[in-house]
Amino acid sequence: MKNIIFYTLIVLFLLSCKKEKPEFEIRRSYHTFVIDGHLEECSFQMFTGVFETKCYRVTNESNNTFRLAIGDLKFDAYETGYRYTVRVLCEQKILNREPYQDETYSPQYIVLEVLKKEKL
Known part of the structure; x- marks a missing residue:
């Protein structure tokens, strides 16, 4: 009888515990992109300076039309000289708290499938 009361109290305690939101969520969306046939030189301002990529x-x-750094788009099958139409998964980290100083998260894009590949 004591065991039943003990386990009942534990279950009631666990059910009454407040569940906190996680620190961040990952928002996913799907897009269709057309990727040009050549890479461009570009620079990005980061916390510690300007980086060429x-x-x-x-x-x-x-x-x-916009530019995406090679590190922000995962596309292993890319070849210069071809224009690609691709289906892309975008993953964006959304914070459920106030960000720390200089804390930012850029979206990450992953090519899921090549819909069209044409020679330029």
């Missing part, structure tokens, strides 16, 4: 020239489904 290579970027993809990308057009999204809304016809907006």
